[in-house]
Amino acid sequence: MADYEIVKSKSWFWEWFSWSGSSSTMLRAAEKKILSCLRTAYRGWYVDIGPVVGTSDKIWTISLNEESTKTPIVLLHGLGAGVALWCLNLDALASQRPVYAIDILGFGRSSRPVFSNEAQEAESQLVRSIEEWRREMQLEKFVLLGHSMGGFLAASYSMQYPERIKHLILADPWGFPERPVDRISRVPMWVKVIAYVIEPLNPLWPVRVAGPFGQWLIEKTRPDIVKKFAPILKDDTAVISQYLHQCNAQTPSGESAFHAMMQHFGWAKNPIVKRMDKLNPEIPITLLYGSRSWVDNSSWETLKQARASSYINVQAITGAGHHVYADKSEIFNKYVLEACNLSDSISHLTASDIRSNSKSINEQQISLILTNEEVDSKTAKGQELNTP
Numbered sequence: 001m002a003d004y005e006i007v008k009s010k011s012w013f014w015e016w017f018s019w020s021g022s023s024s025t026m027l028r029a030a031e032k033k034i035l036s037c038l039r040t041a042y043r044g045w046y047v048d049i050g051p052v053v054g055t056s057d058k059i060w061t062i063s064l065n066e067e068s069t070k071t072p073i074v075l076l077h078g079l080g081a082g083v084a085l086w087c088l089n090l091d092a093l094a095s096q097r098p099v100y101a102i103d104i105l106g107f108g109r110s111s112r113p114v115f116s117n118e119a120q121e122a123e124s125q126l127v128r129s130i131e132e133w134r135r136e137m138q139l140e141k142f143v144l145l146g147h148s149m150g151g152f153l154a155a156s157y158s159m160q161y162p163e164r165i166k167h168l169i170l171a172d173p174w175g176f177p178e179r180p181v182d183r184i185s186r187v188p189m190w191v192k193v194i195a196y197v198i199e200p201l202n203p204l205w206p207v208r209v210a211g212p213f214g215q216w217l218i219e220k221t222r223p224d225i226v227k228k229f230a231p232i233l234k235d236d237t238a239v240i241s242q243y244l245h246q247c248n249a250q251t252p253s254g255e256s257a258f259h260a261m262m263q264h265f266g267w268a269k270n271p272i273v274k275r276m277d278k279l280n281p282e283i284p285i286t287l288l289y290g291s292r293s294w295v296d297n298s299s300w301e302t303l304k305q306a307r308a309s310s311y312i313n314v315q316a317i318t319g320a321g322h323h324v325y326a327d328k329s330e331i332f333n334k335y336v337l338e339a340c341n342l343s344d345s346i347s348h349l350t351a352s353d354i355r356s357n358s359k360s361i362n363e364q365q366i367s368l369i370l371t372n373e374e375v376d377s378k379t380a381k382g383q384e385l386n387t388p
Contacts, residue, residue, distance in 0.1 A: 047137065062083050065095075089325055123257075175271060222244075287313070288336075
């Protein structure tokens with residue numbers, strides 16, 4: 001009886017979606033290339049946090065200036081991003097204190113477990129992963145900075161582990177206000193139909209559907225993001241689109257968790273503003289908004305009213321969009337360092353400690369900035385992909 005070798009041929013359809021099997025290697029290479037532009041030495045390693053969501057979860061971590069005795073700062077990125085996108089901020093922040101940046105569980109180079117499809121549980125799983133990371137790192141108290149989705153998780157973490165937070169810095173945070181019903185009612189029917197059709201899909205599905213053309217898609221739809229990093233990457237800005245592509249070409253694990261937490265993308269099912277009473281009033285907060293951002297920032301006034309005696313410094317950075325940390329990196333870094341240094345110098349910050357030298361602006365000034373730039377922001381929003 002003859003022996004037959006069974007050859008299973010893969011269809012073009014399968015190969016299209018599985019072509020990026022080596023994307024973890026490509027992601028590592030892109031990240032390394034971006035971070036090679038840093039002047040400060042850094043190290044990167046996996047922190048094993050155990051079975052938090054999966055059977056053995058690991059969080060990719062980079063650190064700078066660990067030998068400093070000042071309060072460390074921990075950075076949480078937004079949706080679809082990773083540690084390398086902090087490249088415009090790391091040198092400045094590390095010049096004064098230890099800096100830790102992580103790929104949030106389910107994103108970047110971290111493990112990609114299967115999260116709950118229930119909003120509160122998915123949020124709790126992400127927060128627990130951050131806490132387990134902290135325990136493994138043996139950080140007692142730190143400044144926590146989160147951008148967009150990272151800001152949402154930073155606020156949630158601060159509610160559950162207030163004793164760990166020296167200062168909470170929110171960079172254009174997502175998920176704070178409630179969904180404005182009146183605004184949705186004015187949306188054209190055809191837009192509602194499209195939104196209904198794609199609602200079950202993860203937000204960044206087009207990148208994966210594009211297969212090997214995912215990087216090209218990012219370059220064509222988000223040329224503004226690539227340009228943001230020109231000051232440090234010079235003529236090699238294409239590595240940014242490559243990095244974003246590789247971050248999101250893999251299993252959309254954390255993205256699925258975000259999908260579970262979101263409501264029509266722009267809002268959270270469990271908005272932070274509805275549970276501000278759970279946030280310890282002694283935790284100082286600095287909010288850094290981009291004046292041209294698409295994110296609904298209407299909750300900052302409610303936040304200040306709810307914490308009248310607490311330290312809450314609101315800064316609207318003129319000319320910056322949602323990616324405020326990259327759009328105006330020098331100003332952003334300045335505000336972040338001011339917040340960190342103030343918390344180091346004053347053990348218990350209150351509303352009276354919002355000093356004039358930080359050029360804090362009041363509610364009327366913020367509203368004026370946002371109103372004056374409303375027309376210009378329409379153009380910017382046309383280029384801003386709604387990616388927390």
